[in-house]
Amino acid sequence: MPPSAEDKARTSSIGDALPASGLERPAGTEQRHALWRQIQDRIKDRLGLKRYGIWFNQTELMNLDRASLVVGVPNVIIKQYLDHQYKEIVREEAEALLGKGVVVRFDVAPGLLRRDRARKREVDGQAEPQRSPEPSAEPPRTSDAATKAKGFAGLVITEHNQLPLLAAREIACRDNPRFHFLLVLGDHGVGKTALLRAARDEARMAGVLTRGVEYETAETWCNNYFHTIQTNQTRAFRHKYRSCSMFLLDGIEFLQGKPAAQDEMVFTVKELLSSGGRAALSSATLPEHLQDVQPAFRTLLTGAFRVRIEVPPLPERKELAKGLARLHSLHATEDVFDLLAESYCSSIEELNGAILSLAAYGALKGCKRVDFPAARAALSPSSRAGRRHIGMEDIAGVVLDTVHVSKAELTGATRTRSACRARHLGMYLAKQITGCSLSEIGRFFGGRNHSTVKHALDEVEKRLQSDPQMAALVEHCRSKLL
Numbered sequence: 001m002p003p004s005a006e007d008k009a010r011t012s013s014i015g016d017a018l019p020a021s022g023l024e025r026p027a028g029t030e031q032r033h034a035l036w037r038q039i040q041d042r043i044k045d046r047l048g049l050k051r052y053g054i055w056f057n058q059t060e061l062m063n064l065d066r067a068s069l070v071v072g073v074p075n076v077i078i079k080q081y082l083d084h085q086y087k088e089i090v091r092e093e094a095e096a097l098l099g100k101g102v103v104v105r106f107d108v109a110p111g112l113l114r115r116d117r118a119r120k121r122e123v124d125g126q127a128e129p130q131r132s133p134e135p136s137a138e139p140p141r142t143s144d145a146a147t148k149a150k151g152f153a154g155l156v157i158t159e160h161n162q163l164p165l166l167a168a169r170e171i172a173c174r175d176n177p178r179f180h181f182l183l184v185l186g187d188h189g190v191g192k193t194a195l196l197r198a199a200r201d202e203a204r205m206a207g208v209l210t211r212g213v214e215y216e217t218a219e220t221w222c223n224n225y226f227h228t229i230q231t232n233q234t235r236a237f238r239h240k241y242r243s244c245s246m247f248l249l250d251g252i253e254f255l256q257g258k259p260a261a262q263d264e265m266v267f268t269v270k271e272l273l274s275s276g277g278r279a280a281l282s283s284a285t286l287p288e289h290l291q292d293v294q295p296a297f298r299t300l301l302t303g304a305f306r307v308r309i310e311v312p313p314l315p316e317r318k319e320l321a322k323g324l325a326r327l328h329s330l331h332a333t334e335d336v337f338d339l340l341a342e343s344y345c346s347s348i349e350e351l352n353g354a355i356l357s358l359a360a361y362g363a364l365k366g367c368k369r370v371d372f373p374a375a376r377a378a379l380s381p382s383s384r385a386g387r388r389h390i391g392m393e394d395i396a397g398v399v400l401d402t403v404h405v406s407k408a409e410l411t412g413a414t415r416t417r418s419a420c421r422a423r424h425l426g427m428y429l430a431k432q433i434t435g436c437s438l439s440e441i442g443r444f445f446g447g448r449n450h451s452t453v454k455h456a457l458d459e460v461e462k463r464l465q466s467d468p469q470m471a472a473l474v475e476h477c478r479s480k481l482l
Helices: 005-013 028-045 047-056 076-085 087-098 112-122 159-173 193-205 216-230 232-244 259-274 296-302 315-327 335-342 348-365 374-383 392-403 409-411 417-432 439-444 449-465 468-481
Strands: 058-062 070-073 101-108 181-184 212-217 246-250 278-283 305-308
Touching: 028 058, 028 087, 047 076, 058 296, 070 076, 070 087, 076 087, 087 101, 101 259, 101 315, 159 181, 159 193, 159 278, 159 305, 159 468, 181 193, 181 335, 181 392, 181 409, 193 212, 212 216, 216 246, 216 259, 216 278, 232 259, 246 259, 259 278, 259 296, 259 315, 305 409, 315 335, 315 348, 335 374, 348 374, 392 409, 392 417, 392 439, 392 468, 409 417, 417 439, 417 468, 449 468
Parallel strands: 070 101, 181 278, 181 305, 212 246, 246 278
Antiparallel strands: 058 070
């Protein structure tokens, strides 16, 4: 964005905010304040007063030289959101004002952080924060045993995945959250359900949300919605979700191919937000990759604050295993945790299942501490040691070799008999072996929706009952994979 005459005049009005040459002399405090006020005014004009007030009101210019501009923020939530959402806007406005290129960076400012914490303590009416303690170190995961500890105290969070927890805490516990609409993204098994349920429990315990908190899986919500249409009870159904303080919906990819449900969700979330309520949704699919969705539904999702839960990198997985072990009262040797971190972390669900198996094995055997030989014995039926993980690429390769079609035919729009047969076989094996969702399988096999995959699975199941050739084909492929 080239500077206008007005921009150049503004630049000259701040005097020597930038050094004349080199990087030796940074701008002084007063010059930084003057420059940042002018940049803030431009951002306010561009974003509007409401969004500016949420994200930029408590910021300061920490450092300024000829090449970079460091903006101070009060906490990590604002830092990460500005990095993701508004860095380019700040850069464009700074460059337009200064007439030169700059690199923009956000960082937590100690002074703002202290003032933010003091303000929160004053609002809460207490000398020290009394909220539930910060979980120790790993990403949220789904676990029945973890329900012994309600709310966020029942989660295990890694440093790699702190933002989802902070965002859920913000929307569930804060009187005036910085955002009212949260979208939690992540693959199946990483802990989206556990995070939403913890937010629900924490919100109910905190007592901030006086109109109630509603949580549903997308499947349950859809089934109830269509039932109310059939029984002419939509008014009561809508009142339940539109008049509460917070609505949490788990697994919105289930709404693909259901336009009526999508429209209902759009109206529900919009009305809830307009009345000061809050909404938190989860999805295993990015909004832009959802299939068969209404434009209004996709547009609605773009207005949410997005966070993503991921399986942590290897250095954090051992601590994750230890955190889950504490929740399940499992005592084990260090080499057992090495085994778990290296071989059982394709998803948090898999790791949690392995730890549950070890805890049950130790209790049945009377082991005070599970050692490595005992762990190998307990996990031997499902051990991944010595065998590679089987993915959909592996399945596709075996199907291509067996049925003799091309990869383009397998995943493309070709509807020849051999291509459909291979595609149905691949989808069936993927569901049986990988445990992936219908939507994930459909995306791999040419971007098909979950209804198409369900039809393919039903067709194969039907043929297995009456077609020995199909049964032999399935067994042949399984024997080559397993």
